[in-house]
Amino acid sequence: MNKRRLSIQQQTRIAENQQRELQVNSDSFVDQSGPTAQNCNGRVISHYGQQLDVESLQNDQRGRLIRCHQRSNLPQLVTGDLVIWEADGEDTGVITALGHRSSLFGRPTAVSEFKPVAANIDRVLVVIAPIPEPFMNLIDRYLVGIECLGLKPLLVLNKVDVLNSTNSNYLDSMLSKYEVIGYPVFRVSAQTGLGLSDLEAALAEETTILVGQSGVGKSSLINSLGPDIDTEVGALSQGKAKGTHTTTTAKLIHLSTFDLVDSPGIREFSLGHIEPDRLIEGFVEMRSLTGNCKFRDCAHQSEPDCAIQEAVANGQINPQRLESYFQILQTLQNT
Numbered sequence: 001m002n003k004r005r006l007s008i009q010q011q012t013r014i015a016e017n018q019q020r021e022l023q024v025n026s027d028s029f030v031d032q033s034g035p036t037a038q039n040c041n042g043r044v045i046s047h048y049g050q051q052l053d054v055e056s057l058q059n060d061q062r063g064r065l066i067r068c069h070q071r072s073n074l075p076q077l078v079t080g081d082l083v084i085w086e087a088d089g090e091d092t093g094v095i096t097a098l099g100h101r102s103s104l105f106g107r108p109t110a111v112s113e114f115k116p117v118a119a120n121i122d123r124v125l126v127v128i129a130p131i132p133e134p135f136m137n138l139i140d141r142y143l144v145g146i147e148c149l150g151l152k153p154l155l156v157l158n159k160v161d162v163l164n165s166t167n168s169n170y171l172d173s174m175l176s177k178y179e180v181i182g183y184p185v186f187r188v189s190a191q192t193g194l195g196l197s198d199l200e201a202a203l204a205e206e207t208t209i210l211v212g213q214s215g216v217g218k219s220s221l222i223n224s225l226g227p228d229i230d231t232e233v234g235a236l237s238q239g240k241a242k243g244t245h246t247t248t249t250a251k252l253i254h255l256s257t258f259d260l261v262d263s264p265g266i267r268e269f270s271l272g273h274i275e276p277d278r279l280i281e282g283f284v285e286m287r288s289l290t291g292n293c294k295f296r297d298c299a300h301q302s303e304p305d306c307a308i309q310e311a312v313a314n315g316q317i318n319p320q321r322l323e324s325y326f327q328i329l330q331t332l333q334n335t
């Protein structure tokens with residue numbers, strides 16, 4: 001094993017430890033001070049630099065918004081966190097404790113550090129649209145990131161009102177690759193309302209974060225799902241048909257029977273925090289097959305009796321998904 005490979009693995013391990021530490025921090029904090037979800041008196045709604053908007057969960061003032069700072073001994077708090085806060089002014093306060101996190105959604109930064117975005121999330125809705133144009137590799141990256149965090153992904157094709165003869169075949173065949181491996185896919189239009197009732201039914205009772213490229217219509221979808229909601233929506237850039245990064249911070253929004261978290265659009269979803277050896281666990285249709293390869297360290301390329309290659313040959317695994325796996329693997333090994 002050469003020096004460079006070692007240092008890559010060390011880097012990955014450091015990133016993983018940071019992620020674990022983050023969770024251990026919040027868990028151990030719970031152990032020390034005892035704030036369970038039941039005795040927290042606030043929930044972080046959004047985060048602006050050093051300040052957080054906390055919604056009171058106290059019976060006499062449920063829903064009131066308090067602008068808070070957090071005590072410096074706490075880990076970085078994020079949208080969705082349950083907290084204990086104390087008033088220090090009319091509408092201001094300080095967060096003194098972090099409640100238990102049932103889940104933590106986040107993404108790695110360019111330097112492979114795990115950046116938490118939202119806590120206590122049940123599902124992740126990956127939103128795509130005919131414009132801006134989606135890329136299968138980006139969807140695969142999202143799915144791997146979500147699977148590796150133990151969360152449930154859903155796919156949504158928004159803007160079906162702009163489907164036409166040039167883009168609909170391509171999008172249908174792209175989405176069917178995910179449907180056959182068990183991912184729920186919804187086809188909707190935030191503009192016309194088409195398909196929204198089915199989506200709404202799937203979101204009931206849970207907290208779901210919307211993710212995807214800028215301009216696919218995450219904020220528009222939230223506005224269409226709640227009549228009184230007015231989250232900021234931005235036009236696509238002229239000429240390039242790209243989003244303009246309108247949403248700048250994750251925000252928790254209450255709807256009739258569920259909660260949604262709007263999040264800023266991103267250009268890339270890096271997976272630098274995932275160990276190359278564990279990448280295949282993020283591919284749902286492949287992970288159960290790897291044990292059937294002849295060699296325990298099979299790279300699933302040209303080895304004899306490779307269960308993954310056999311599954312590609314008999315049509316069980318889509319070759320483009322395997323291609324995505326190799327592409328992502330290469331970026332992890334070069335990080």
Ligand SMILES: Nc1nc2c(ncn2[C@@H]2O[C@H](COP(=O)(O)OP(=O)(O)OP(=O)(O)O)[C@@H](O)[C@H]2O)c(=O)[nH]1
Nearest residue numbers: 190191214215217218219220233234245246247265
């Ligand atoms: N035709 C059509 N346009 C839509 C639809 N949904 C959203 N849009 C348009 O797409 C553009 C981007 O919408 P946003 O809701 O701001 O997109 P976003 O994903 O929240 O973007 P960021 O906040 O930048 O990440 C706006 O011009 C919307 O009007 C739709 O269903 N059909």
Ligand SMILES: [Mg+2]
Nearest residue numbers: 218219246247
């Ligand atoms: Mg937005």
Ligand SMILES: [Zn+2]
Nearest residue numbers: 293298300306
């Ligand atoms: Zn193999």
